[in-house]
Amino acid sequence: MSAISNASDLSPGISVSPELGMSGLHVEVVQAPSRQLFGLQIHALRIAEAITLCEKAIDARKQVMIGVVNAAKIVNMRRVPLLGEAVLQSNLVLADGMAVVWASRLLRQPLPERVAGIDLFEQLLKLA
Numbered sequence: 001m002s003a004i005s006n007a008s009d010l011s012p013g014i015s016v017s018p019e020l021g022m023s024g025l026h027v028e029v030v031q032a033p034s035r036q037l038f039g040l041q042i043h044a045l046r047i048a049e050a051i052t053l054c055e056k057a058i059d060a061r062k063q064v065m066i067g068v069v070n071a072a073k074i075v076n077m078r079r080v081p082l083l084g085e086a087v088l089q090s091n092l093v094l095a096d097g098m099a100v101v102w103a104s105r106l107l108r109q110p111l112p113e114r115v116a117g118i119d120l121f122e123q124l125l126k127l128a
Contacts, residue, residue, distance in 0.1 A: 032092075035109040038074050042093050042100070047115045050094060051123050058127065065090045068117035070097025094120070 032053070033044040045053070050066075057064045067090030069077075077084035087093060094115040095101050104111040 034093075035104055035111060037100070037104055037107060037109055040069065040074070040087070040093060042069065042095055042104070042111060044111050045092075045094060045115065046112050047120060047123070050092065050115055050120055051127075053092070054124055055127060064092055066117075066120070067093045068096030068115065068120070069093060069100060070095075071099040071103075072097075074100070 032049070034041045035044055036042075043050075054064060054066075067087040069087060073083070073087070073096075077087055094117075095104070095111045095113075096115060096117045098114050101111050101114050
């Protein structure tokens with residue numbers, strides 16, 4: 001089986017598994033710790049965990065769409081429906097802004113760290 005199917009494949013509690021999406025196409029579902037904030041499910045991962053998840057998905061030839069959010073993007077998601085849809089359809093949503101991380105702590109739903117999209121992208125490029 002080529003799918004990443006259990007937590008032992010990744011850091012504890014993190015996996016990617018296929019699921020039939022609303023469009024009828026198979027999508028990869030990231031099963032990782034997450035927090036419900038601002039109407040979004042934001043994954044509570046450190047950058048190293050996100051990179052490991054992506055590495056495992058690449059090895060298994062699985063697609064993972066990553067969305068990153070900061071305060072401005074969360075506001076704009078409500079103004080621009082297409083942006084909101086894109087983020088909500090992402091398999092993995094990460095906090096790319098300290099305001100989101102700080103708010104998560106104030107709301108007692110702490111995220112472990114900011115995962116800047118550009119930093120993640122640069123690390124993933126090194127894998128290519």
